[in-house]
Structures are given as structure tokens and as C-alpha cells.
Amino acid sequence: MTGPFGVYIHIPFCxxxxxxxxxxxxxxxxxxxxxxxxxxxxxxERAALAPVSSVFIGGGTPTRVPADDLAKVLAAVPLSPGAxxxxxxxxxxxxxxxxxxxxxxxxxRISLGVQSMVPSVLAALGxxxxxxxxxxxxxxxxxxxxxxxxVDIIYGGSxxxxxxxxxxxxxxxxxxxxxxxxxxxxxxxxxxxAEDPSRHPDDDDLADKYELADxxxxxxxxxxxxxxxxxxxxxxxxxNVLYWQQGNYLGFxxxxxxxxDGHRWWNVRTPERYLDAVRAGESTEAAGExxxxxxxxxxxxxxxxxxxxxxxxxxxxxDELDGLVVTDGQRVRLTRRGRLLANEVSxxxx
Amino acid sequence: xxxxxxxxFSIIAHIDHGKSTxxxxxxxxxxxxxxRDMRSQYLDTMDLERERGITIKAQNVxxxxxxxxxxxxxxxxxxxxGYEVSRSLAACEGVVLVVDAAQxxxxxxxxxxxxxxxxxxxxVAALNKIDLPAADPDRYxxxxxxxxxxxxxxxxxxxxKTGEGVDKLLDAICQRIPAPKGDPDAPLQALIFDSQYDQxxxxxxxxxxxxxxxxxxxxLLFMQAGTRQEAIEIGVRRPxxxxxxxxxxxxxxxxxxxxxxxxxxRSGETVTTFVxxxxxxxxxxxxxxxxxxxxxxxxxxxxxxxxxxxxEKLRLNDASISYAPESSGALGFGFRxxxxxxxxxxxxxxxxxxxxxxxxxxTAPSVEYRVRKTxxxxxxxxxxxxxxxxxxxxxxxxxxxxxxxxxxxxxxGTLMDLCQTRRGELSKLEYLSPERVELHYQIPLAEVVxxxxxQMKSRTQGYASLDYELSGYQRSxxxxxxxxxxxxxxxxxxxxxxxxxxxxxxxxxCEKLKELIPRQMFDVPIQAAIGGKVIARExxxxxxxxxxxxxxxxxxxxKRKLLEKQxxxxxxxxxxxxxxxxxxxxxxxxxxxx
Ligand SMILES: Nc1nc2c(ncn2[C@@H]2O[C@H](COP(=O)(O)OP(=O)(O)O)[C@@H](O)[C@H]2O)c(=O)[nH]1
Ligand SMILES: C[S@@+](CC[C@H](N)C(=O)[O-])C[C@H]1O[C@@H](n2cnc3c(N)ncnc32)[C@H](O)[C@@H]1O
Ligand code: SF4
Ligand SMILES: [Mg+2]
Numbered sequence: 001m002t003g004p005f006g007v008y009i010h011i012p013f014c015x016x017x018x019x020x021x022x023x024x025x026x027x028x029x030x031x032x033x034x035x036x037x038x039x040x041x042x043x044x045e046r047a048a049l050a051p052v053s054s055v056f057i058g059g060g061t062p063t064r065v066p067a068d069d070l071a072k073v074l075a076a077v078p079l080s081p082g083a084x085x086x087x088x089x090x091x092x093x094x095x096x097x098x099x100x101x102x103x104x105x106x107x108x109r110i111s112l113g114v115q116s117m118v119p120s121v122l123a124a125l126g127x128x129x130x131x132x133x134x135x136x137x138x139x140x141x142x143x144x145x146x147x148x149x150x151v152d153i154i155y156g157g158s159x160x161x162x163x164x165x166x167x168x169x170x171x172x173x174x175x176x177x178x179x180x181x182x183x184x185x186x187x188x189x190x191x192x193x194a195e196d197p198s199r200h201p202d203d204d205d206l207a208d209k210y211e212l213a214d215x216x217x218x219x220x221x222x223x224x225x226x227x228x229x230x231x232x233x234x235x236x237x238x239x240n241v242l243y244w245q246q247g248n249y250l251g252f253x254x255x256x257x258x259x260x261d262g263h264r265w266w267n268v269r270t271p272e273r274y275l276d277a278v279r280a281g282e283s284t285e286a287a288g289e290x291x292x293x294x295x296x297x298x299x300x301x302x303x304x305x306x307x308x309x310x311x312x313x314x315x316x317x318x319d320e321l322d323g324l325v326v327t328d329g330q331r332v333r334l335t336r337r338g339r340l341l342a343n344e345v346s347x348x349x350x
Numbered sequence: 351x352x353x354x355x356x357x358x359f360s361i362i363a364h365i366d367h368g369k370s371t372x373x374x375x376x377x378x379x380x381x382x383x384x385x386r387d388m389r390s391q392y393l394d395t396m397d398l399e400r401e402r403g404i405t406i407k408a409q410n411v412x413x414x415x416x417x418x419x420x421x422x423x424x425x426x427x428x429x430x431x432g433y434e435v436s437r438s439l440a441a442c443e444g445v446v447l448v449v450d451a452a453q454x455x456x457x458x459x460x461x462x463x464x465x466x467x468x469x470x471x472x473x474v475a476a477l478n479k480i481d482l483p484a485a486d487p488d489r490y491x492x493x494x495x496x497x498x499x500x501x502x503x504x505x506x507x508x509x510x511k512t513g514e515g516v517d518k519l520l521d522a523i524c525q526r527i528p529a530p531k532g533d534p535d536a537p538l539q540a541l542i543f544d545s546q547y548d549q550x551x552x553x554x555x556x557x558x559x560x561x562x563x564x565x566x567x568x569x570l571l572f573m574q575a576g577t578r579q580e581a582i583e584i585g586v587r588r589p590x591x592x593x594x595x596x597x598x599x600x601x602x603x604x605x606x607x608x609x610x611x612x613x614x615x616r617s618g619e620t621v622t623t624f625v626x627x628x629x630x631x632x633x634x635x636x637x638x639x640x641x642x643x644x645x646x647x648x649x650x651x652x653x654x655x656x657x658x659x660x661x662e663k664l665r666l667n668d669a670s671i672s673y674a675p676e677s678s679g680a681l682g683f684g685f686r687x688x689x690x691x692x693x694x695x696x697x698x699x700x701x702x703x704x705x706x707x708x709x710x711x712x713t714a715p716s717v718e719y720r721v722r723k724t725x726x727x728x729x730x731x732x733x734x735x736x737x738x739x740x741x742x743x744x745x746x747x748x749x750x751x752x753x754x755x756x757x758x759x760x761x762x763g764t765l766m767d768l769c770q771t772r773r774g775e776l777s778k779l780e781y782l783s784p785e786r787v788e789l790h791y792q793i794p795l796a797e798v799v800x801x802x803x804x805q806m807k808s809r810t811q812g813y814a815s816l817d818y819e820l821s822g823y824q825r826s827x828x829x830x831x832x833x834x835x836x837x838x839x840x841x842x843x844x845x846x847x848x849x850x851x852x853x854x855x856x857x858x859x860c861e862k863l864k865e866l867i868p869r870q871m872f873d874v875p876i877q878a879a880i881g882g883k884v885i886a887r888e889x890x891x892x893x894x895x896x897x898x899x900x901x902x903x904x905x906x907x908x909k910r911k912l913l914e915k916q917x918x919x920x921x922x923x924x925x926x927x928x929x930x931x932x933x934x935x936x937x938x939x940x941x942x943x944x
Contacts, residue, residue: 008903008904015560047609058903128472145919182901183900184895184897184899185899186898186899187902203869203893203894203895203896204891204894204895206895207894207895210895212824227897227899228900230898240874243903243906246906249904251904256904257903257904257906257907258904259904259906264906266905266907276598282936295910299910301908302909302910302913303906306897324871337894339897340894340895340896340897341871341893341894341895341896342872342896342897342898342899343896343897343898343913343916344896347913348915
């Protein structure tokens with residue numbers, strides 16, 4: 001295997017369901033945790049992986065399962081030297097001991113689900129933690145010597161003012177994170193939030209908040225390198241970049257996605273089915289697709305467009321996208337306005 | 351066949367009172383359809399009919415009951431399709447009048463019942479839905495007796511849902527409806543009362559033989575069309591089409607004569623034999639007249655030919671559609687189409703899009719105006735863009751409807767209000783009973799075709815009902831309101847409205863379009879103007895954000911699909927200048943609440 005290769009591991013358990021969330025996760029199946037982690041380990045071992053360059057353990061809530069057990073799953077993945085290993089953490093769960101266990105297992109990057117630093121907004125998002133937990137969590141990460149971390153934040157929660165959002169950004173920046181992902185609250189079909197239009201964000205408000213985020217994050221030395229991601233130099237998430245560059249990766253666990261050379265597939269959605277499949281030694285795949293060359297090419301452009309390096313100049317007619325893109329003759333890149341209207345621009349890729 | 355054992359009848363009712371359900375029960379009870387093949391509303395075959403739960407094309411079927419042969423004809427219930435009711439009635443000796451036992455008489459109960467009386471048909475009345483807790487058959491039996499003069503004790507009580515009383519209804523049909531009359535040895539006279547186009551067999555016509563015999567292989571003359579045809583196949587629907595060698599007087603069945611479009615086998619046509627044929631045709635032949643017109647344009651200009659072919663095909667099956675090529679500065683090439691009403695227009699647009707895979711934009715609907723020019727010339731204008739310059743117009747006349755609304759008396763005020771705002775003139779107010787009122791109005795057709803029906807329903811919680819007919823042209827103070835999109839006149843969206851309402855209309859249209867036109871990459875001004883003078887203005891602000899925030903982890907597939915779907919959605923938008931407009935924007939604009 002040449003080039004980077006990633007592994008994603010899905011942990012489908014949460015304490016409670018956030019009402020904007022559409023991820024494959026469950027709040028009533030904690031009794032499956034032990035068996036599920038065993039199955040993950042078995043599944044990974046059977047894959048007989050060559051050393052991988054990045055691992056991302058996401059969810060759901062990976063910190064919902066015992067740190068030691070998670071470490072055993074991770075131990076089944078062979079790592080190449082310098083591999084990036086990320087775990088998604090809920091600030092409420094993070095302790096120094098937990099971070100030390102992770103660090104010992106090879107984890108060198110934490111992604112913290114902070115969402116907001118304003119209590120009323122957190123409450124409106126249906127989140128339980130308090131901003132003080134976030135500071136404690138960051139202190140624990142640093143104490144355990146974990147090299148880098150990310151903070152996830154969401155803008156556009158119901159009742160969030162521009163000042164609230166500014167408070168969140170400043171609160172987060174006070175923690176001096178090397179990486180921030182700022183997501184516009186997205187209405188996912190089938191979620192309770194989707195059923196309540198009164199709490200849906202307004203696109204203009206989202207645009208204002210995006211611009212504010214970009215201003216403050218850039219001023220703090222975090223450069224935008226993908227529509228929703230900002231990082232200090234060298235702290236970009238290599239695993240995510242792999243996704244966006246159409247790299248190869250294998251996903252383990254329920255609902256995990258995989259990609260190998262233009263073939264994409266995804267696993268059965270529930271932990272039970274995943275368990276059953278692994279135990280029976282059967283495939284865990286639910287369905288998949290093989291991209292034809294043209295679809296793959298276009299998909300590659302769509303993903304690349306969202307990143308700071310943009311797309312080759314011939315992929316877009318820059319003239320008709322005044323103000324949305326800039327070009328140096330070699331590459332066409334989105335301007336900030338263009339990042340906000342990336343879909344419009346995307347439809348014109350050729 | 352023994353004439354005395356034949357009974358021909360239609361079921362007539364206000365919409366939703368249960369005609370289709372009753373037809374289902376009759377098919378079951380007479381074993382015409384196997385229980386396992388039974389699906390509800392068996393006779394409503396078009397997909398659209400099933401989805402919207404309304405009957406669009408009349409169907410007919412032969413069933414057997416206790417030694418009698420019954421021909422049952424289901425009829426459509428919506429006002430737009432009233433003409434089909436009348437054609438069906440001409441093939442019958444009687445009708446079953448179905449009235450919802452929880453609603454009582456409604457406007458089309460009356461309209462259809464009067465039609466039946468005009469045709470001199472025996473009326474067997476039945477109160478339906480007696481299984482409903484809210485049913486009050488005693489009360490409505492009295493109402494029917496008072497209003498229609500049908501004796502309360504003669505009114506049957508049934509539930510088309512549970513089947514209760516349906517056998518007694520069939521018995522009553524046999525006892526009360528007269529047998530058809532006719533002379534088997536006289537020259538053939540057969541009435542076509544419906545024609546449908548079948549992709550494989552050409553036009554299949556429903557016929558009722560009045561005199562003589564219609565035999566397979568016969569050399570036929572279609573008297574009004576003046577065409578000679580061969581009777582390739584004759585049969586009856588049980589409801590499965592079953593060929594028979596001949597149909598005698600009183601019998602109802604179908605005829606296939608190698609005809610390629612329904613317009614050549616019109617309802618009302620008389621069929622006779624080419625040799626020794628009848629010398630006189632059966633009664634009147636009426637072309638259904640389109641009342642509402644709009645432009646239909648393909649969103650993708652390359653689809654113009656496909657649209658033409660699709661309209662041709664649709665017309666094979668629906669002779670009431672008219673169309674003529676039209677070109678518009680804003681929309682390119684398309685067709686000016688005429689419809690029986692707004693529902694008909696929507697249905698045709700939907701059928702074109704679905705059955706022929708087209709994406710279309712419909713312009714604002716219009717009625718047909720009569721314009722008298724200063725030079726004395728009179729022209730008919732169904733497209734506001736064709737209105738002569740103001741200085742050449744002496745006056746404009748518009749078509750009026752005679753409208754009848756039946757309502758519980760508590761809603762009289764709000765309905766009079768509605769009619770008033772629609773420029774209606776009250777001609778009569780009648781009490782049908784202490785609780786129910788019938789309002790008679792003269793209202794300009796243009797005011798009725800635009801969401802009048804929906805408004806009436808919403809103001810009365812659905813309790814009022816409506817019937818209408820054309821009553822002639824009257825002079826009105828009319829002006830043309832033009833629309834400008836992004837500074838460019840959008841000729842296809844001009845509308846003719848009353849002068850007193852022009853400002854309100856312009857404002858409302860701009861507001862509605864602002865809601866309905868999605869935000870673009872730039873500000874889009876929307877203006878309404880009369881004779882070049884802007885009377886209203888709104889702006890669709892440029893959109894600032896459309897990007898998907900999340901990457902869904904490794905789920906790249908989902909992200910790509912979302913983008914593809916969005917791009918697909920753009921294909922249903924028509925570009926007018928640089929502005930992308932949804933294809934149903936005008937239909938939607940007119941439907942929104944005041
Ligand atoms: N409860 C009850 N509902 C009925 C009965 N007959 C019809 N319906 C319902 O009334 C609605 C309209 O019936 P349908 O036969 O489509 O009416 P049509 O418009 O006159 O053909 C449908 O939802 C039927 O299920 C009945 O006897 N009892
Ligand atoms: C895979 S999720 C789950 C991480 C973790 N369970 C949590 O909620 O903190 C990763 C991130 O996606 C973002 N996210 C989830 N649902 C979202 C939505 N509907 N709109 C915008 N961002 C969302 C949140 O910022 C979240 O931290
Ligand atoms: S947002 Fe995170 S914590 Fe909330 S339900 Fe989804 S995965 Fe679980
Ligand atoms: Mg029906």
C-alpha cells in the first residue's frame with residue numbers, strides 16, 4: 001500500500017440524543033458496549049491491515065465507553081510511524097486519567113464537542129455540559145501530553161445572538177486551540193429539530209456568523225483550510241484531509257463508511273446487526289457504490305473546491321463567478337463569499 | 351337481449367359523497383370483481399385520480415343482479431368536469447343520487463340533480479355514510495324532500511363503506527328505474543358518451559345503443575364527423591373488457607373503430623350504419639369550451655417539440671384541451687393552452703410533466719376577453735400580451751359566471767364578503783331550509799378561476815358548496831398589469847385585472863413572487879407596472895449562504911448526492927434573463943391565501 005491510508009472506528013453510543021443530530025447513535029443500548037468493542041477488535045484483526053497513517057475514533061460518543069477497552073480496540077490497528085490518532089470526546093466525560101490512558105494507547109489528537117460557550121445556547125441545543133467543563137477538559141488533554149486538539153462549535157442555535165456567537169468564539173480562542181471546526185447548524189431530516197421550523201436558523205444570520213468566525217479565528221492565527229475548518233500551521237486534521245482528497249480508508253463499526261479506489265461502501269446501521277455479522281463471520285457491508293470515472297472526477301473537484309488549495313483553473317469559468325472565486329491562472333480558489341456559496345460554485349464545475 | 355331486464359343508470363353526487371366507494375360495493379356485491387382483485391375506487395384508474403381521490407374521466411361497467419343487466423356509469427364530481435356528467439346522463443334512464451348523510455345537499459347535488467331532471471330521468475335517492483356517528487339521515491331526508499321534492503320515505507339509507515343497504519339499493523334500481531326503449535329492427539342509432547385513447551388500440555368509445563343493432567365488423571358512419579369507420583371490436587366492460595358480437599337497443603358497451611384521436615369520436619356523436627343508416631342524429635352535440643387559458647413553456651427550450659407531441663397525445667384522450675403555439679420574449683417558445691378550469695389546468699400540467707417527463711412553466715391563467723377596438727373591430731384575447739395598445743381600445747368585455755353557493759346560514763356574511771371582493775353582484779338569496787341558504791351571484795369568471803373555490807372552502811370550514819355556469823359577457827374597467835423581473839419585462843406574466851384592483855394585485859403579486867422565487871446570487875427586483883408606470887416593487891435579496899457545513903465524516907456519498915439533488919432541482923427552474931424561476935410559480939402565487 002502506498003500513500004496515506006486511514007481507519008475510522010465508529011462508537012454508536014451516547015448519553016442522550018441531541019435533537020439536531022442525525023448520526024447513527026443510540027442512547028438505550030449501553031448493554032451492548034462490551035460485545036460491540038469485542039466485535040470491533042475481531043473485525044479489525046480479521047482485516048489484517050498494513051500500518052495506517054491515520055485513525056479517527058468518532059461517534060456517537062467514544063468517551064461513553066471505558067477508556068481501557070477503547071485502548072484495546074485501538075491496539076488492534078497497526079500504526080505507521082507518525083500516524084495521527086484522533087478520538088472525539090465529550091468535555092463532560094474527559095478526565096486526566098482518561099486522557100493518560102488514551103495517550104498511552106497512541107492517541108495524539110482530541111476533538112472536543114464543545115458546540116457553544118454560552119449556557120443558554122447550549123441548553124437550546126440540548127447539551128448538558130457547562131463551559132467550565134471545557135476548560136477542565138482542555139487542561140486534562142494538555143496534562144496528558146496529547147499533542148494537539150480540535151474544538152467543534154456550532155452556530156445558529158435557536159436564540160443565539162451574534163454577541164453570543166462572539167462569546168463562544170472568544171471563549172474557545174481563550175483555550176488557545178490549534179484547530180477549530182465551526183459548523184452551521186444543519187437541519188437534518190427526521191430529527192426533532194427538523195419538525196420545529198421556529199428554531200431553524202436564518203441563512204443571513206448564518207452568513208454573518210460565518211464571517212465573524214473567519215475574522216476572529218484568522219486573527220488568532222488559525223487559517224481556514226476547508227469551508228468549516230481552521231487550523232494553526234501543521235495542525236490540519238490529516239484524517240479529514242484524506243477524506244477530502246478521495247484517499248483510501250476503511251471504516252469499522254456500525255454505519256462506518258469505507259473507500260478504496262473509487263469504490264465506496266457503508267456498514268449496517270445498527271450495532272446489533274454489526275455484532276451479528278461479525279460474530280457470524282459475514283460481511284458487515286450494507287450497501288455501496290462504484291463511481292464511474294466521470295463521477296469520481298467531479299466528486300474530487302467538489303471536495304477540492306471546499307479546500308484552500310481550490311481546483312485546477314480549467315475546472316471553473318472564473319469570469320462568471322465574480323467575487324466568489326479568485327484565480328492565479330493555475331488554481332481557482334473560493335473567496336470568503338464564495339465559501340458561503342460553495343454549492344452554487346460547485347454546480348458550475350466542469 | 352330482453353329490454354325489460356336492462357337498467358341503465360349513473361351515480362351522481364357532490365364530490366366526496368361516496369360515488370366511487372358505492373361503485374366499488376356494487377362491483378363486489380354483483381361479483382363483477384373478485385374480492386382479491388378489489389382495490390378501493392376500482393373505477394378511478396388514472397394514477398392522478400387515485401392520488402387526488404377524484405374521478406376525472408367517467409367510466410362505465412356492466413353487472414348482473416337478480417336476472418337484470420345493470421349498466422353503471424361513474425361520473426366526475428368536480429365543477430371543472432361538469433360536462434362529462436351531462437354526457438353520461440344521456441345514456442341512462444335513471445340516476446342514483448347519493449347524498450352524504452352527515453352533510454346533506456350541496457351545490458353539485460343540486461346541479462347534477464337538476465341535470466337529471468332535465469333529462470327526464472328517474473331519481474333514486476340514497477343517503478350514504480349512515481355508519482358515521484355524525485350522520486343525521488332523518489334530517490337530511492326531510493331536506494331532500496323540501497328542496498328536491500323526493501319523498502323522504504322513498505329515500506334509501508346506505509353505507510357504501512360497510513355495504514349496508516346496497517343490496518336494497520340495487521333492488522330499488524331494478525324496480526324504479528324504467529327499462530330502456532328502442533327498436534331492434536330500426537336503423538342503428540348509437541350514442542357515444544365518452545372516448546378514451548388507448549396506446550395500443552386507438553380510441554375506445556363508450557356507446558349506448560338507442561335503436562337498431564351495433565354488430566362487429568359493421569360498416570359505420572359517424573354522423574356529425576361525417577366519417578366512415580369499421581366496427582373492429584364491440585364489447586362490454588364487466589369491468590374487464592369482454593368482446594361481444596353485437597349490442598342491441600338499451601345496451602351499453604364499448605366500440606373500437608380504428609380511430610386515432612378522441613376528437614374524432616366526440617361525446618355526443620351519433621353512430622349509424624353506412625348503408626341503410628338512420629337519417630337523423632341523436633340530440634345535441636356540444637364542444638366543451640375552454641374557459642381558462644395559460645401559456646405552457648418547456649423549461650428546457652429543447653423540449654419544445656416533445657411538448658408539442660405530448661399535447662397531441664394528451665388531446666387524443668382529452669378533447670377539451672386546446673393549444674396553439676406561442677412565443678414569448680421571456681420564456682421562448684411554448685403553447686397557449688385552454689382548459690375547462692383551474693383544476694383541469696393543474697391536472698394537465700401535472701400529467702404532461704409526469705407522463706411525458708417534461709419540466710414546464712405555466713404563466714398566469716387568463717380568461718378570454720372581448721375587446722372592441724376604436725376602429726369598430728372586435729377581437730377575442732385570451733393572452734394579455736396580445737391586448738391591443740390602450741389608445742386603440744374602445745372598451746373591454748369579460749365573461750361572467752352565474753354562481754350558486756349553498757351554505758349553512760351562519761356563513762352567509764363571510765361568503766357575501768368574498769363575492770363582493772370578487773366583484774360579484776347578488777342576484778338572489780334563498781332559504782332552502784331554516785339553516786341553509788342558496789346565494790346566486792353574477793361574478794366575473796376571472797375572479798372565480800383564481801382560488802375562489804379554496805377561499806370559499808376555507809371561510810366555511812368546507813361546508814359551503816359551489817356550482818356555476820357561463821352567463822355571458824359584460825363591459826368592465828380592465829387594465830393590464832405587467833411584471834418586470836430584474837428590470838426586464840416578463841411578457842408572459844402580464845395579467846388583465848379590474849382597474850380598482852390593479853394596485854392591490856400588483857402589490858400582492860410582487861409579495862408572492864418574492865416568497866416563491868428563490869434567492870439568487872444577486873438582488874432581484876420584482877416590479878409591477880401599468881402602461882410603463884411602476885405600481886409595486888419588492889426585492890428578492892441576494893443569497894449569501896448555501897454551502898453544506900458538514901462533511902459527514904467519511905460519508906462522501908451523501909454529500910455528493912445532496913449536491914446532485916440540488917443541481918437536479920435547478921433543472922426544474924426556468925431562466926428568465928438571469929433569474930431562475932420555479933415552473934409552478936404562478937399557479938402557486940395564485941393559490942396562496944389572501
Ligand atoms: N364512513 C363512510 N365513509 C364513506 C362512505 N362512503 C364513502 N366514504 C368515504 O368518503 C370519501 C369520499 O368517497 P368517494 O367514494 O371517493 O366519493 P366521490 O368523490 O363521490 O367518488 C372517501 O374517503 C370514502 O372512504 C360511507 O358509507 N361511510
Ligand atoms: C460526529 S459529530 C459527534 C461528536 C460528539 N458526539 C458531539 O456531539 O460532541 C461531530 C460534530 O458534528 C457537529 N454536528 C452534529 N450534528 C450537527 C448538525 N445537525 N449541524 C451542524 N453540526 C452538527 C457537532 O459539532 C459535532 O461535534
Ligand atoms: S450530537 Fe454527538 S452527543 Fe449528540 S447525539 Fe449526536 S453524536 Fe451523540
Ligand atoms: Mg370518486
